[in-house]
Structures are given as C-alpha cells and as structure tokens.
Amino acid sequence: MPEYVQVQVAIDDRAKAAELARSAVSARLAACAQIVGPVTSTYRWKGQVETAEEFLVLVKTTRERSVELVDHIRREHPYETPEIISLPVEGGLDAYLHWIDEETGPGGEARETGG
Amino acid sequence: MPEYVQVQVAIDDRAKAAELARSAVSARLAACAQIVGPVTSTYRWKGQVETAEEFLVLVKTTRERSVELVDHIRREHPYETPEIISLPVEGGLDAYLHWIDEETGPGGEARETGG
Amino acid sequence: MPEYVQVQVAIDDRAKAAELARSAVSARLAACAQIVGPVTSTYRWKGQVETAEEFLVLVKTTRERSVELVDHIRREHPYETPEIISLPVEGGLDAYLHWIDEETGPGGEARETGG
Numbered sequence: 081m082p083e084y085v086q087v088q089v090a091i092d093d094r095a096k097a098a099e100l101a102r103s104a105v106s107a108r109l110a111a112c113a114q115i116v117g118p119v120t121s122t123y124r125w126k127g128q129v130e131t132a133e134e135f136l137v138l139v140k141t142t143r144e145r146s147v148e149l150v151d152h153i154r155r156e157h158p159y160e161t162p163e164i165i166s167l168p169v170e171g172g173l174d175a176y177l178h179w180i181d182e183e184t185g186p187g188g189e190a191r192e193t194g195g
Numbered sequence: 196m197p198e199y200v201q202v203q204v205a206i207d208d209r210a211k212a213a214e215l216a217r218s219a220v221s222a223r224l225a226a227c228a229q230i231v232g233p234v235t236s237t238y239r240w241k242g243q244v245e246t247a248e249e250f251l252v253l254v255k256t257t258r259e260r261s262v263e264l265v266d267h268i269r270r271e272h273p274y275e276t277p278e279i280i281s282l283p284v285e286g287g288l289d290a291y292l293h294w295i296d297e298e299t300g301p302g303g304e305a306r307e308t309g310g
Numbered sequence: 311m312p313e314y315v316q317v318q319v320a321i322d323d324r325a326k327a328a329e330l331a332r333s334a335v336s337a338r339l340a341a342c343a344q345i346v347g348p349v350t351s352t353y354r355w356k357g358q359v360e361t362a363e364e365f366l367v368l369v370k371t372t373r374e375r376s377v378e379l380v381d382h383i384r385r386e387h388p389y390e391t392p393e394i395i396s397l398p399v400e401g402g403l404d405a406y407l408h409w410i411d412e413e414t415g416p417g418g419e420a421r422e423t424g425g
Contacts, residue, residue, distance in 0.1 A: 085285065086318075086397065088201075090229065098361070101352035105359050112353035112393070114320065114366065116231060116346060122216035123227035124298060129220050131213070136229065136253075138366075140395070150288055161294055163227070165255070165287035167201065170315065172395035173380055179391055183354060200400065203316075205344065231346060237331035238342035239413060244335050246328070251344065251368075265403055276409055278342070280370070280402035282316065 084169035084177055085146045087139040089153055089162060090121060097135040100156055104139055109149040111183035113139040140169075145184045199284035199295055200261045202254040204268055204277060205236060212250040215271055219254055224264040226298035228254040255284075260299045314399035314407055315376045317369040319383055319392060320351060327365040330386055334369055339379040341413035343369040370399075375414045 087110075091097045094115065101113035117135035124130070141149050146166055153164050169177075202225075206212050209230065216228035232250035239245070256264050261281055268279050284292075317340075321327045324345065331343035347365035354360070371379050376396055383394050399407075 084395070086395065087287070098350065098352070101350075102359050102361075105352050105354055112351060114352075114364065115350040116366070120213065120216075120230040121227060122213070122220050122229075124220055129217050131217075134229065136231070140393070146286070150286075154288055161290045162288065163255070163291055165199070165201065165284045165291070167282055167397055168285045169395045170398045171376070171380075172317070173384055173392065175391045176393055176395070202402070235328065235331075235345040236342060237328070237335050237344075239335055244332055246332075249344065251346070261401070265401075269403055276405045277403065278370070278406055280314070280316065280399045280406070282397055283400045 083143050084180055085141060085143050085166045086169055087141065087146060087149055087153070087164065087166050089137040089139065089157070089164050090119075090134045091137065091157065091159075091162065092132065092134050094118075094135055096158065097137050100137055100153060101139070103156060104141075104149060104152060105183075107152065108184050109145055109152050110139045110141040111180040113137050140180055142180060142184050198258050199292055200256060200258050200281045201284055202256065202261060202264055202268070202279065202281050204252040204254065204272070204279050205234075205249045206252065206272065206274075206277065207247065207249050209233075209250055211273065212252050215252055215268060216254070218271060219256075219264060219267060220298075222267065223299050224260055224267050225254045225256040226295040228252055255295055257295060257299050313373050314410055315371060315373050315396045316399055317371065317376060317379055317383070317394065317396050319367040319369065319387070319394050320349075320364045321367065321387065321389075321392065322362065322364050324348075324365055326388065327367050330367055330383060331369070333386060334371075334379060334382060335413075337382065338414050339375055339382050340369045340371040341410040343367055370410055372410060372414050
C-alpha cells in the first residue's frame with residue numbers, strides 16, 4: 081500500500097471550499113490543498129438526473145492522517161453525505177512526499193516554533 | 196483491490212461532456228460525474244506536438260460497473276481512441292461509498308419507485 | 311501493480327505549465343498532458359497558512375517511463391520542492407492505454423518516420 085493519498089471533496093461554494101482547505105492545513109491534517117472549479121456535477125436526485133455547480137478540493141496527506149482528515153471534513157461539511165474519496169499516491173518527487181510527512185507530523189510544529 | 200473507481204474522460208465540447216455525464220448517471224452506470232474545464236490538452240499528432248481545448252469528466256462508480264461504463268463511454272464518444280482511464284479509490288467517507296453502491300445497483304430504482 | 315500512471319504537477323504560471331506539458335510530450339516521456347486551472351492552492355509557509363494561484367498539469371505515461379518523467383519535471387520546474395505526485399491508473403479503454411505505450415516507446419518514432 082502506498083503511504084500518501086489525495087483526498088477529493090466536492091462542495092457547493094468557493095468560500096466553503098477555501099475554509100475546508102484552510103482548516104485541514106491549519107490542523108496539520110494535510111500538507112496542502114487545491115481548489116478546482118467551478119465544476120458541473122451531475123447526479124440523480126429523487127429519480128431525476130440533476131446538475132449543480134460545485135468545487136473540488138484536492139487534499140494531500142499521509143495515509144495515516146487520512147482517517148482523521150476524512151472525519152474533520154465530514155464534520156465541517158454542510159452536506160449530509162458529501163463526496164469524500166481517497167485516491168492512492170504511488171510515488172512522485174521524494175522530497176515533496178517527505179514534505180507531506182513533515183507538514184502533517186508532530187515534528188513540523190516543533191521545527192516551526194524553533195525557527 | 197479497492198471497490199470503487201473514478202473514471203476520467205477527455206472530450207472536446209462542454210455539451211458532449213454534459214451528455215456523457217447525464218447518460219452514464221441515467222443508465223445507473225455511475226453515481227455522479229463532474230465536468231472540469233476547459234483544460235488545455237497537449238499531445239503528439241503526425242509527429243508534431245499540438246494543443247487543444249477539452250473538458251475532463253470525472254465519473255464515480257463501482258469497479259464492478261466500470262467495465263460496462265467504459266463500454267458505454269466508448270460508444271457515445273466521438274473520438275476514435277478517447278482518453279478513458281480508471282483510477283482506483285481506496286477509501287473515503289463510508290456513507291458516500293455506500294451511496295455509490297446504491298446508485299449503481301438494481302436496488303436503487305426499486306427504492307426510488309417506492310418513495 | 312498497474313502499468314500506467316497519471317503524474318500531477320502544480321506550477322504557478324500557465325506558460326510554464328504549457329512548457330512542461332510540451333517538453334514532456336516532445337521528449338516521449340508522456341503521451342499527453344492536460345493543464346487544469348487556475349486553481350487556488352493552500353499550504354503552510356513559515357507557520358502561516360497561505361494561498362496562491364497555480365495550475366495543475368495531469369501527465370499520462372507508463373509506470374516504466376514515470377521515473378524519467380519525474381526527473382525531467384524536477385529539472386524544468388522553478389520551485390525548490392514542487393508538487394509532483396504519481397497516481398496509479400488501473401484500467402480504462404485498452405486502445406487508449408496501448409496508445410500511451412506507443413507514444414512513450416521507441417517504436418513510436420520509427421512509425422512516424424515511416425509514415
């Protein structure tokens with residue numbers, strides 16, 4: 081199993097998307113997040129196919145932290161059953177993956193306090 | 196192997212992207228889809244590197260339904276060899292993943308007919 | 311392990327994103343790439359949560375070529391530690407996946423020279 085994931089969240093408002101990204105990074109549940117959109121979502125609702133404007137938030141974290149991150153997003157998200165899916169990251173630039181570890185681990189805060 | 200996938204499709208027109216999303220959800224081959232873009236695609240054509248405007252469609256379904264979904268997109272898509280790739284979903288919000296099962300399974304229609 | 315990957319890169323400028331896409335395809339390190347954005351990135355910098363406008367580049371290649379592709383992007387990218395992550399592709403349209411092989415393999419150039 082790879083050690084990093086990209087958690088993808090859909091939400092209907094840019095400001096709420098920004099707040100999800102900010103709060104996840106602020107709580108060290110993620111190293112960074114990007115907001116993509118607006119996007120057009122298509123889904124079934126009460127038997128009809130509907131569309132709506134949404135934004136996607138792409139959140140980078142470790143697999144270890146991802147359970148806590150999903151719980152956090154669930155609590156902060158206004159929908160009853162929001163799209164929150166986790167996609168595995170199998171590799172990439174080692175220095176960047178190491179930075180995800182630092183930003184989401186307990187060591188990061190100590191280092192920042194120190195400098 | 197995870198049980199859910201995000202199928203990603205590239206197509207050159209927003210209306211065609213919307214129709215792919217609508218027809219996949221309508222046929223219960225997917226629970227939902229998002230259209231992202233316009234994006235700028237870069238590829239080689241007859242020895243030259245070309246660019247074109249396209250849209251990406253991100254389609255959520257079960258692994259079990261994904262084979263039928265890919266066949267459906269292939270038939271509806273105007274390109275000879277369209278980009279259709281399937282990315283594994285390894286987790287996320289359990290209630291959302293369960294909703295994908297419901298929306299793509301035979302039970303969903305029965306429930307909706309009932310209420 | 312699946313044989314194909316989507317390498318995702320974040321970069322702060324559309325022209326630089328286009329040049330990364332062009333150079334990767336031109337060098338046969340990738341079959342194609344899409345530029346998504348602008349997106350809003352959120353990350354921590356010197357203890358503060360910051361945001362910035364960036365673009366995402368989604369690059370399609372084989373797992374075999376992905377190591378060389380990541381090295382290439384690292385060299386061409388202006389950041390010290392850029393986001394370069396690799397997401398596995400587990401399936402899709404067989405003809406499209408085969409096209410990735412052709413476009414990134416040594417055979418592609420021979421065929422193009424011949425026709």
